[in-house]
Amino acid sequence: MPELPEVEAVRRQIAPAMVGARISRVTLRRDNLRTPFPPRFADRLRGRIVRSLDRRGKYLIAELSSGERLVMHLGMSGSFRAERSPTTVPHDHVVFTMSSGIIVTFNDPRRFGLMTLVTKEAPAGHAALAAMGPEPLSDSFNADTLAAACAGKRVSLKVALLDQRVVAGLGNIYASEALHVAGLSPRRRASTIATRGGAPRESAVRLAAAIKQVLREAIARKETAYRASRFRVYDREGEPCRTKGCKGAVRRITQAGRSTFFCPECQR
């Protein structure tokens, strides 16, 4: 369940069990997720204290007392649970036993998730992380940076928002949601919101604000489950647009092989 708001919810959920605690045991139930675990993975984790647990886009990053960083991604279907007495269900792949006594288990049916270690020797480490765009809820993401990132892009606005180099953490739901709030068509070419004459276009101002708004709302709601009814357009094909005064109906189209939901009436 993983776009930025859901990953942030996971971080808040497991941080109390992990930060400041020592990893006393690591159990790997298989030898890979999307990619193989790095060499001596369990050995390099065992005995380390988790100094902090941060989020960057859709990634979770744990700083370890060894100086290494544990990088984790939930893929499409990854989840964590923290419990006092361990349980086992299908697709449990990694189990961290913390010195606090809490068991933190990573479960991922589709195994699109990722766990790796970024070493002190190669601090840039992970290519996707190194190339990642600005955090949408930080000041480094605004109309100017969004417009600049879209300049020259021939892909659609929706596809551009899914590009983690443009902005970090948006996925298929919140890309559609943000475009609806901004009143912009997902089919527009991304370059059409780019800078003109040095100043960001009004559409870039609206879109940057909309992205921040939908993400903040989702985090505040702790929207970690499949709550389609809460969405403005996502998964609402054929249903009425919720924009005030708009008589449109939500449409579903396919872009880059993925569903996009939007209102053709109020999104231009």
Added chain:
DNA sequence: ATTGAGACCTGTCGGC
């Protein structure tokens, strides 16, 4: 360099 298509996996849901 950018872009689209296909690949990676398993589970669920709707239609026949």
Added chain:
DNA sequence: TGCCGACAGGTCTCAA
């Protein structure tokens, strides 16, 4: 009920 295809909140790689 059972089977079968379509689809699912994400990347990554490859070829044009």
